[in-house]
Amino acid sequence: MKIVLLSGRTTKQGVAAEIGKTSDDYLQNVAVIQLNPALMDQMGVKDGDRIEVKTLHGSAVVMCHKSDIEENMGFIPYGPWANLLIGSETQGTGMPDSKGTEAEIEKTDKNVESVDELLTRIVEGRK
Amino acid sequence: MIHENVVCPFCGCLCDDIVVTTEDNQITDVKNACAISKSKFLNHHVNMLESALVDGKEVSMDEAVDRATEILSSADNPLIYGLSSTECEAQRHAIHLAELLGATIDQTASVCHGPTILGTQDAGCVKCTLGEVKNRADLIIYWGCNPAEAHIRHFRRYSVFPEGLFRKGRNEREVVVVDVRATASARIATTFVKTEPGTDFENISLMRAYLKGKRDSLPDELRDLVEKMKTCTFGIIFFGLGLTMSKGKHLNVDAALRLVRDLNEFTKFSITPMRGHYNVTGAGSTMAWVTGYPFSVNFALGYPLSNPGEFSAVDVLARKECDAALIIASDPAANFPAEAWKHLADIPTIVMDPKVSLTTRIAKVSIPVATAGIEAEGTAYRMDGIPLRLKKIVQTSRPSDAAVLTKMIEKVRA
Ligand code: SF4
Numbered sequence: 170m171k172i173v174l175l176s177g178r179t180t181k182q183g184v185a186a187e188i189g190k191t192s193d194d195y196l197q198n199v200a201v202i203q204l205n206p207a208l209m210d211q212m213g214v215k216d217g218d219r220i221e222v223k224t225l226h227g228s229a230v231v232m233c234h235k236s237d238i239e240e241n242m243g244f245i246p247y248g249p250w251a252n253l254l255i256g257s258e259t260q261g262t263g264m265p266d267s268k269g270t271e272a273e274i275e276k277t278d279k280n281v282e283s284v285d286e287l288l289t290r291i292v293e294g295r296k
Numbered sequence: 297m298i299h300e301n302v303v304c305p306f307c308g309c310l311c312d313d314i315v316v317t318t319e320d321n322q323i324t325d326v327k328n329a330c331a332i333s334k335s336k337f338l339n340h341h342v343n344m345l346e347s348a349l350v351d352g353k354e355v356s357m358d359e360a361v362d363r364a365t366e367i368l369s370s371a372d373n374p375l376i377y378g379l380s381s382t383e384c385e386a387q388r389h390a391i392h393l394a395e396l397l398g399a400t401i402d403q404t405a406s407v408c409h410g411p412t413i414l415g416t417q418d419a420g421c422v423k424c425t426l427g428e429v430k431n432r433a434d435l436i437i438y439w440g441c442n443p444a445e446a447h448i449r450h451f452r453r454y455s456v457f458p459e460g461l462f463r464k465g466r467n468e469r470e471v472v473v474v475d476v477r478a479t480a481s482a483r484i485a486t487t488f489v490k491t492e493p494g495t496d497f498e499n500i501s502l503m504r505a506y507l508k509g510k511r512d513s514l515p516d517e518l519r520d521l522v523e524k525m526k527t528c529t530f531g532i533i534f535f536g537l538g539l540t541m542s543k544g545k546h547l548n549v550d551a552a553l554r555l556v557r558d559l560n561e562f563t564k565f566s567i568t569p570m571r572g573h574y575n576v577t578g579a580g581s582t583m584a585w586v587t588g589y590p591f592s593v594n595f596a597l598g599y600p601l602s603n604p605g606e607f608s609a610v611d612v613l614a615r616k617e618c619d620a621a622l623i624i625a626s627d628p629a630a631n632f633p634a635e636a637w638k639h640l641a642d643i644p645t646i647v648m649d650p651k652v653s654l655t656t657r658i659a660k661v662s663i664p665v666a667t668a669g670i671e672a673e674g675t676a677y678r679m680d681g682i683p684l685r686l687k688k689i690v691q692t693s694r695p696s697d698a699a700v701l702t703k704m705i706e707k708v709r710a
Binding site: 257260292 | 306330331332335336339340342343402406407408410411414442444445446448476477478493494537538540541542543545546572591592604605606608609610611613614627629630631632633634635636637638641651652653654657658
């Protein structure tokens with residue numbers, strides 16, 4: 170399923186980041202994608218199911234949450250999972266394209282990576 | 297002990313009415329604060345960097361600072377990045393250090409409101425303080441931002457709900473939210489205008505053409521909005537990353553700034569960016585008054601040059617141009633695209649932070665510092681450019697960012 174990916178702040182993300190980015194609270198509140206319920210029905214997924222999100226730049230597994238967002242969109246809070254999906258091209262501005270990236274989403278059995286697993290994958294993978 | 301009128305060191309609202317209670321040097325209660333602020337004050341000691349680390353091993357503070365200075369001095373093209381979550385004195389020292397090292401220095405605006413700065417350099421900006429908004433504004437427009445989640449007390453303190461001199465409350469103000477999705481903020485608006493992602497430049501340009509009488513028709517919602525803007529007594533646009541991070545970036549902001557300028561032919565209108573980190577406005581101001589440029593500055597030639605895209609942190613990292621990095625009060629491994637931050641794992645990276653972060657996890661040297669605004673005092677700039685004094689309410693043996701940077705400067709000069 171194709172969607173336009175949005176990213177932004179949420180209160181829960183802000184509160185959890187102050188507890189610690191390696192905390193379970195942070196994982197539960199930031200490694201998530203908000204989707205429209207109709208889209209979730211079409212995909213056969215329910216609240217809390219895991220979704221793999223893929224873009225040109227990378228992929229991430231996150232949990233899905235119902236929200237009143239448009240059907241063709243998905244929202245992931247700012248954080249390391251959203252940052253797996255956006256590129257580093259800034260068109261000479263310094264600012265990567267953090268909002269409005271096209272993404273492909275599908276249901277998955279893969280686990281949501283913890284912050285440490287994610288760091289290790291990127292750090293190991295760069296060689 | 298009760299500390300009154302404490303300034304909250306979290307977001308650009310810089311609320312200065314927080315009441316913090318401490319007992320035995322521990323924060324036990326926080327009043328007036330929003331959920332995020334409470335979490336910051338009450339959890340400031342949780343997940344702390346317990347000791348200075350070099351290659352994961354505990355070392356003394358002096359050893360860590362020595363090692364950091366050696367790394368930076370021997371690098372050809374070091375990068376200094378962060379700054380927006382610390383106070384202005386530390387920012388000034390960081391710039392001085394960058395000058396001595398011939399380094400590139402950038403602050404977090406480059407990945408939030410950098411495009412706002414570029415737009416402002418181009419178009420200028422009709423500004424006012426949040427106090428003027430509270431006292432006078434009868435039309436408040438939030439464009440591409442979601443204060444209900446990100447600047448939680450903005451409505452209550454500065455715009456929608458407070459009792460001002462000439463506007464007494466919610467019913468004397470019209471509130472419009474323009475966004476690509478119906479956010480929590482849209483729920484409190486009188487009018488919600490939904491736009492398609494990536495169409496801000498187009499929409500604002502159409503509105504300007506209509507306002508100037510160069511175009512007769514406009515989609516209903518936009519026409520109504522322009523009419524509201526023209527006929528209000530004092531209008532304000534607060535805008536966020538919806539404008540700066542989506543297609544068009546600085547051009548979106550440029551268009552919005554020009555729209556506000558045009559509106560002043562008809563009425564009084566202002567515009568203010570919703571700055572995220574509590575002192576990102578200060579980081580821009582400090583860099584501008586010390587170097588002449590607000591972000592993305594390079595000292596390799598011995599004098600400051602600025603060029604976003606060339607000297608901005610994401611680009612420098614993505615092109616693997618720096619061979620050492622000093623990260624101050626920021627967490628690029630959480631906030632940058634993975635494609636960019638992974639270079640930090642290839643080079644010796646030094647992090648100054650009160651807490652364990654994703655970047656401390658991949659850093660060569662970690663230096664624990666006092667939390668500015670809780671354990672160290674200093675100055676910070678609110679989103680409208682008003683400087684406020686941060687307080688020290690908890691004693692600590694950890695040095696402030698400014699103290700660590702002063703030591704590094706002494707060592708580099710020695
Ligand atoms: S709105 Fe911002 S400055 Fe005010 S208390 Fe909340 S986090 Fe702090």
